[in-house]
Amino acid sequence: AQTVTQSQPEMSVQEAETVTLSCTYDTSESDYYLFWYKQPPSRQMILVIRQEAYKQQNATENRFSVNFQKAAKSFSLKISDSQLGDAAMYFCAYRSSGFRDDKIIFGKGTRLHILP
Amino acid sequence: DAGVTQSPTHLIKTRGQQVTLRCSPKSGHDTVSWYQQALGQGPQFIFQYYEEEERQRGNFPDRFSGHQFPNYSSELNVNALLLGDSALYLCASSDRLTYEQYFGPGTRLTVT
Numbered sequence A: 001a002q003t004v005t006q007s008q009p010e011m012s013v014q015e016a017e018t019v020t021l022s023c024t025y026d027t028s029e030s031d032y033y034l035f036w037y038k039q040p041p042s043r044q045m046i047l048v049i050r051q052e053a054y055k056q057q058n059a060t061e062n063r064f065s066v067n068f069q070k071a072a073k074s075f076s077l078k079i080s081d082s083q084l085g086d087a088a089m090y091f092c093a094y095r096s097s098g099f100r101d102d103k104i105i106f107g108k109g110t111r112l113h114i115l116p
Numbered sequence B: 001d002a003g004v005t006q007s008p009t010h011l012i013k014t015r016g017q018q019v020t021l022r023c024s025p026k027s028g029h030d031t032v033s034w035y036q037q038a039l040g041q042g043p044q045f046i047f048q049y050y051e052e053e054e055r056q057r058g059n060f061p062d063r064f065s066g067h068q069f070p071n072y073s074s075e076l077n078v079n080a081l082l083l084g085d086s087a088l089y090l091c092a093s094s095d096r097l098t099y100e101q102y103f104g105p106g107t108r109l110t111v112t
Helices: none
Strands: A003-005 A010-014 A020-022 A024-026 A033-041 A046-051 A064-069 A075-079 A088-096 A105-106 A110-115 B006-009 B010-013 B020-025 B031-037 B045-049 B055-056 B063-069 B074-078 B087-094 B107-109
Touching: A003 A105, A010 A033, A020 A088, A020 B006, A020 B074, A024 A075, A024 B031, A033 B006, A046 A075, A075 A088, A105 B045, B006 B087, B020 B087, B020 B107, B031 B074, B063 B107, B074 B087
Parallel strands: A010 A110, B010 B107
Antiparallel strands: A003 A024, A020 A075, A033 A046, A033 A088, A064 A075, A088 A105, A088 A110, B006 B020, B020 B074, B031 B045, B031 B087, B045 B055, B063 B074, B087 B107
16 A cells, blocks of 8 residues: 655745755555645645656746655655745645546645744 | 535534535536545545446445535535544545546534
């Protein structure tokens, strides 16, 4: 069974600085998807960034980028130029690429605080 | 284009009661997944519906059941409520083309 581990329950970063959230996962599959979701106090789960395991290039979305290390099964999220609106719970998540198994497996989350 | 909608926003039930939560998928989506998110935890997969059938199920007891209607909307039913069922229930919809799951705002269930 696949698992996702986030070892940082909480993190803080100064506004405009850069922060990296860590995530490791375990799977025996070779093809899969990894995600970072943001959940603000409004509770809406918002997709931040997605990485396909077969792609070696790290995904980037504006100020958000990932460091995907497939052999190490590591998938960290870097937020550059942190803004107050980035404050939220961040979940690392895994999904198999198989048609019949597309449930999402989430980590326990990291609460990110932005200090003004 | 409306995204995923869920109702009600929150509700309070008593132990032993039954509850029904509702979800309308994003336009063009035919698959609905349900997740339970306990306080301070990540969401856990309950089950998924496609073509009005339960296609995949997580590690939840039979007290949790669901239904999908011809218009792709879905219901989650929980019988014999326990205090431990208190959680945020998230619905996500997707299509067979991208499999990308879009989440609704959730229903906060409190069992007293």
